[in-house]
Amino acid sequence: MEITVIVNGDPRHADVEPRLLLAHFLREVVGLTGTHVGCDTTNCGVCTVLLDGVPIKSCTMFAVQADGREITTVEGLTQDGELHPIQVAFKEEHGLQCGFCTPAMMLVGKALLERNPDPPENEVRWAISGNICRCTGYTNIVKAIQRAGHRMSASGEASADVAAGPAREEQPAVTTPTS
Amino acid sequence: MATVETPIGGIGHRVKRKEDDRLIQGRGNYVDDITLTGMLHLALLRSPVAHARIRSIDAEAAAAAEGVVAVVTGKDLEAHGLAWMPTLSGDTQAVLATDKVRFQGQEVAAVIAETAHAAQDALELIEVDYEPLPPVVDPNRALQDGAPVIRDDKENQSDNRCYEWEAGDAEATTRALEKAEVVVELETFYPRCHPAPLETCGCVADVDPATGKATIYMTSQAPHAHRTLFAMVAGLPEQNIQIISPDIGGGFGNKVPIYPGYVVATAASLLIGRPVKWIETRSENLISTGFARDYHMKGELALNSDGKMLGLRVRMVSDNGAFFADAQPSKCKAGLFGIVTGSYDLPAAHVSAIGAYTNKAPGGVAYRCSFRVTEASYLIERLVQTAAYELGIDPAELRLKNFIRPEQFPYKSATGFEYDSGDYERAMRLALEKAGYEGLRREQEELRREGKLLGIGIASFTEVVGAGRGKDYDIAGIKMFDSAELRIHPTGKAILKLGVKSQGQGHETTFAQIVAEELGIPAEDVTVREGDTDNTPYGLGTYASRSTPTAGAATAVIARKVREKGKQIAAHLLEAAPDDLDWETDHFFVKGSPDRAVTIQDVAFAAYTNPPEGLEPGLEGVHYYDPPNMTFPFGTYVVAVEVDPEIGEWKVRSMVAVDDCGVRINPMIVEGQIHGGLAEGYGIAAMQLITFDEEGNCIGSNFMDYLIPTAWETPRFETFETVTPSPHHPIGAKGVGESATVGSPAAYVNAVIDALAHMGVRNVDMPITSAKVWEAMRTAGTPAQ
Numbered sequence: 001m002e003i004t005v006i007v008n009g010d011p012r013h014a015d016v017e018p019r020l021l022l023a024h025f026l027r028e029v030v031g032l033t034g035t036h037v038g039c040d041t042t043n044c045g046v047c048t049v050l051l052d053g054v055p056i057k058s059c060t061m062f063a064v065q066a067d068g069r070e071i072t073t074v075e076g077l078t079q080d081g082e083l084h085p086i087q088v089a090f091k092e093e094h095g096l097q098c099g100f101c102t103p104a105m106m107l108v109g110k111a112l113l114e115r116n117p118d119p120p121e122n123e124v125r126w127a128i129s130g131n132i133c134r135c136t137g138y139t140n141i142v143k144a145i146q147r148a149g150h151r152m153s154a155s156g157e158a159s160a161d162v163a164a165g166p167a168r169e170e171q172p173a174v175t176t177p178t179s
Numbered sequence: 180m181a182t183v184e185t186p187i188g189g190i191g192h193r194v195k196r197k198e199d200d201r202l203i204q205g206r207g208n209y210v211d212d213i214t215l216t217g218m219l220h221l222a223l224l225r226s227p228v229a230h231a232r233i234r235s236i237d238a239e240a241a242a243a244a245e246g247v248v249a250v251v252t253g254k255d256l257e258a259h260g261l262a263w264m265p266t267l268s269g270d271t272q273a274v275l276a277t278d279k280v281r282f283q284g285q286e287v288a289a290v291i292a293e294t295a296h297a298a299q300d301a302l303e304l305i306e307v308d309y310e311p312l313p314p315v316v317d318p319n320r321a322l323q324d325g326a327p328v329i330r331d332d333k334e335n336q337s338d339n340r341c342y343e344w345e346a347g348d349a350e351a352t353t354r355a356l357e358k359a360e361v362v363v364e365l366e367t368f369y370p371r372c373h374p375a376p377l378e379t380c381g382c383v384a385d386v387d388p389a390t391g392k393a394t395i396y397m398t399s400q401a402p403h404a405h406r407t408l409f410a411m412v413a414g415l416p417e418q419n420i421q422i423i424s425p426d427i428g429g430g431f432g433n434k435v436p437i438y439p440g441y442v443v444a445t446a447a448s449l450l451i452g453r454p455v456k457w458i459e460t461r462s463e464n465l466i467s468t469g470f471a472r473d474y475h476m477k478g479e480l481a482l483n484s485d486g487k488m489l490g491l492r493v494r495m496v497s498d499n500g501a502f503f504a505d506a507q508p509s510k511c512k513a514g515l516f517g518i519v520t521g522s523y524d525l526p527a528a529h530v531s532a533i534g535a536y537t538n539k540a541p542g543g544v545a546y547r548c549s550f551r552v553t554e555a556s557y558l559i560e561r562l563v564q565t566a567a568y569e570l571g572i573d574p575a576e577l578r579l580k581n582f583i584r585p586e587q588f589p590y591k592s593a594t595g596f597e598y599d600s601g602d603y604e605r606a607m608r609l610a611l612e613k614a615g616y617e618g619l620r621r622e623q624e625e626l627r628r629e630g631k632l633l634g635i636g637i638a639s640f641t642e643v644v645g646a647g648r649g650k651d652y653d654i655a656g657i658k659m660f661d662s663a664e665l666r667i668h669p670t671g672k673a674i675l676k677l678g679v680k681s682q683g684q685g686h687e688t689t690f691a692q693i694v695a696e697e698l699g700i701p702a703e704d705v706t707v708r709e710g711d712t713d714n715t716p717y718g719l720g721t722y723a724s725r726s727t728p729t730a731g732a733a734t735a736v737i738a739r740k741v742r743e744k745g746k747q748i749a750a751h752l753l754e755a756a757p758d759d760l761d762w763e764t765d766h767f768f769v770k771g772s773p774d775r776a777v778t779i780q781d782v783a784f785a786a787y788t789n790p791p792e793g794l795e796p797g798l799e800g801v802h803y804y805d806p807p808n809m810t811f812p813f814g815t816y817v818v819a820v821e822v823d824p825e826i827g828e829w830k831v832r833s834m835v836a837v838d839d840c841g842v843r844i845n846p847m848i849v850e851g852q853i854h855g856g857l858a859e860g861y862g863i864a865a866m867q868l869i870t871f872d873e874e875g876n877c878i879g880s881n882f883m884d885y886l887i888p889t890a891w892e893t894p895r896f897e898t899f900e901t902v903t904p905s906p907h908h909p910i911g912a913k914g915v916g917e918s919a920t921v922g923s924p925a926a927y928v929n930a931v932i933d934a935l936a937h938m939g940v941r942n943v944d945m946p947i948t949s950a951k952v953w954e955a956m957r958t959a960g961t962p963a964q
Contacts, residue, residue, distance in 0.1 A: 017296070019296070027211075027212075028214075032205065033205070033208075033209075033211075033212035034204070034205020034206065034207070035205070036209070036211075036377075036378070036428070037211070038377040038378065038379070038428075038461065039461035039881065039882045040460050040461050040462060040881060041461070041881050041882050041883050043881075043882035043883060043887075044377055044461075044882055046377055073205065074203075074204065074205035075204070075205045077203075077204070077205075078204055083203070083204075087203040087204065090199070090203050091195055091196065091199040091200070091203055092195065094195075094196065094847050094848065094850075094851045096196075096199060096202055096203065096683075097429075097683035097684070097685070097851060097852075097855065098376070098377070098378070098426075098427060098428050098429040098682055098683030099198070099199075099202030099203075099207050099426065099428070099683065100207075100209065100376075100377045100378050100428030100429060101377055102202055102203060103205050106203065124890070125890040125891050125893075126890075126891055128889070128890045129889040129890050129891040130889070131889070131890075132377060132882070132887050132889060133377075133890075134375065134376055134377050134429045134431065134855070134859070134887070135429055135683045135851075135855045136851060136854055136855050136858075137854035137855045137856075137857055137858030137859075137893060137896065138854075138858065138889075138890035138893050139854040139895075139896060140851060140854065141890070142890065
């Protein structure tokens with residue numbers, strides 16, 4: 001099937017098998033290998049990309065379903081040679097070790113911060129709970145996302161009109177959107 | 180401890196990681212990211228049953244399918260002598276099954292095709308006729324007379340015993356148990372779990388048909404050792420094999436063994452003359468590659484009624500699966516399980532173990548631990564708490580009464596280890612203070628009166644990490660040293676090449692800091708290279724927390740040797756005698772005349788442009804470091820949990836971790852390692868379980884059944900440190916990557932047990948689910964009133 005997917009702002013045309021997953025389309029057809037694959041069951045989240053700005057697991061979507069849609073991958077975070085604040089914060093807070101979950105974690109963090117630039121810890125934890133990390137114990141990932149929020153607020157990159165998250169032990173009403 | 184980065188970034192500085200720049204931009208290079216021209220894809224057909232004889236395999240339809248280049252079975256490999264391969268524990272393992280399948284998920288055939296889809300599709304066309312055999316899934320039943328023999332392929336194997344092992348003094352221990360006023364017993368099972376790194380295992384094998392050169396990109400924690408094993412298994416000349424272990428998406432021991440997929444992909448590339456890629460699915464990773472633990476343990480601790488420990492007897496049965504493929508030093512059939520005496524001054528101890536073959540996946544890897552140290556630490560820390568209840572002594576006090584004291588180091592343990600250094604009381608007192616231990620105990624009493632359950636769990640673990648020394652420890656005959664090669668370029672920049680291989684531990688940063696400390700070359704000017712066997716010195720790899728104890732030591736030693744040579748060049752430049760020079764941070768100077776100085780960069784330039792007459796030009800060297808002993812990191816973890824008396828759900832209220840790993844090279848990275856280990860320890864204590872039904876079907880074969888904690892379940896951690904340098908390590912470091920996985924499961928479990936202890940509950944096996952806690956409360960009596 002012929003499809004056109006806007007990947008990091010560039011239209012990508014391809015003739016693909018209907019069964020080709022979006023994750024494999026990005027990795028093998030477009031050649032962007034920053035999106036990883038870690039399980040067969042939509043649990044680990046390392047394949048997460050943004051679909052029209054919303055985090056989705058690209059192993060659970062066919063490439064053909066993304067026809068005409070906008071996809072942001074980790075390779076799209078750096079703009080004009082400038083790292084996105086979420087990338088800087090992951091390095092500064094030691095929010096990554098092996099780096100396999102990192103692209104997905106950063107994209108989920110970015111989407112969260114665009115909704116709420118100053119999320120409390122439990123809201124960050126809830127937002128990334130569809131993504132597994134085996135190295136960091138999540139401690140520094142949470143810190144990195146919060147730090148990026150502060151940076152983005154300071155530079156006016158995120159809107160600040162979202163109410164603060166719920167109290168610590170309460171499960172937040174906001175959920176991580178998935179398709 | 181410095182908290183500000185200095186220009187040099189030596190030891191003790193929180194230098195930001197060099198490896199991050201590529202990883203945060205999606206420019207890491209993991210094995211599955213590698214695509215070569217003409218590359219084929221390999222998929223493995225796996226056994227659906229745990230135990231069966233193979234009557235026949237019909238691969239004709241698969242071979243004829245569109246896009247399929249070849250189908251390989253065990254019979255095909257047999258013709259090349261490759262149907263079986265040696266394991267790291269001196270056993271054999273089937274590459275592709277020829278006679279029987281011995282566990283669910285065992286490799287039976289391989290399809291090599293133009294695309295991954297074509298290979299996967301063709302698997303379904305292979306017909307295997309299995310004759311079912313009775314599966315053996317319980318190790319104790321496997322060891323009984325008359326049990327079906329799983330390894331009938333082995334000569335002289337008439338039962339399912341795969342090893343027997345013991346350590347310590349049986350007679351002295353028996354005497355201690357007989358004369359003790361109190362003997363406390365604990366029988367506990369450390370269940371099978373799996374390291375489950377997020378990147379599964381895989382390789383791209385590229386054998387050049389013209390030159391015979393085999394380049395294998397591989398998820399390997401030990402590329403040099405793997406090269407040698409490949410040479411021995413496949414009969415390829417070792418100089419023609421290059422293993423490249425690129426970025427690794429987590430290892431945790433899972434990427435230490437050699438798996439059939441690597442061998443078949445390499446053989447296929449050799450026979451077909453094109454590159455072949457093999458990448459596991461998650462299910463394949465969980466059902467067939469190196470599992471961890473699976474130890475059934477019984478401990479008996481002899482004490483005086485005042486709490487003084489007299490002796491320890493441990494009996495253990497391990498479930499090793501269908502092939503004895505534990506990744507461990509050759510002589511150590513139960514790894515370093517002898518460390519089970521832990522942090523305690525035990526005059527007598529005896530440990531005995533029997534291994535059982537069962538119809539389960541082989542592996543027995545050191546999952547974020549040094550060869551069975553986790554199981555040992557778990558048993559003793561659980562046993563000590565049990566003893567505290569039986570004696571009516573506070574668990575913290577009982578530990579303090581029995582710790583090996585600082586002045587007893589080096590301490591010879593009853594099972595044969597020589598502990599290098601420790602100050603267990605200091606670490607424990609800090610942990611108790613930070614956790615507010617006394618307050619927690621008071622609160623526990625008050626809450627119990629209200630019918631609420633609070634538990635406080637302690638683990639005061641001691642690890643043994645950093646194998647070798649070579650005299651005692653080897654892998655397949657190769658002594659457990661490690662290496663570093665340091666080259667200083669004319670412009671004063673450097674490249675450091677190591678025999679170990681990071682999987683996220685931050686070697687590119689940490690080891691550059693050691694060079695910075697020793698030579699004054701800023702860490703950012705030192706490139707660290709690992710994982711390419713053609714371009715790094717030989718080493719045994721990264722696992723068992725050994726990189727800093729071995730390669731870190733090698734780095735310090737070679738940097739010092741290079742500095743010694745630099746001194747001669749500096750003397751030449753300063754027109755002074757070498758003995759008249761002193762060194763400070765990054766320069767040599769004439770004693771008493773600090774202005775007469777040359778920097779390491781000046782020296783490096785002169786090494787190539789103006790070397791003194793008679794001195795070999797250049798400034799570089801290689802050092803192979805054979806450690807004089809292991810290192811013994813330790814710490815105390817204190818966990819407080821709240822248990823719901825109605826439904827048994829437990830939640831961690833606080834987790835305080837005090838770690839002493841000797842000198843910390845990069846405290847930021849050390850803390851990150853501890854966070855990760857505490858989370859994995861929680862996962863093991865709370866949810867990570869690989870189990871099997873009676874037919875040998877694996878339960879836990881995907882991330883819907885094999886549960887891994889997310890950020891939501893994972894507790895918050897508070898980390899602290901004490902520093903007791905290793906006396907024999909050049910920079911006093913001990914290794915830390917695994918401490919928290921070793922120490923924390925016992926702390927979490929002890930906390931849950933502690934909440935229920937007044938009901939008489941003494942054991943709940945991991946993973947501690949709400950259902951198990953509820954059951955324990957129900958059988959122990961009614962919830963606390």
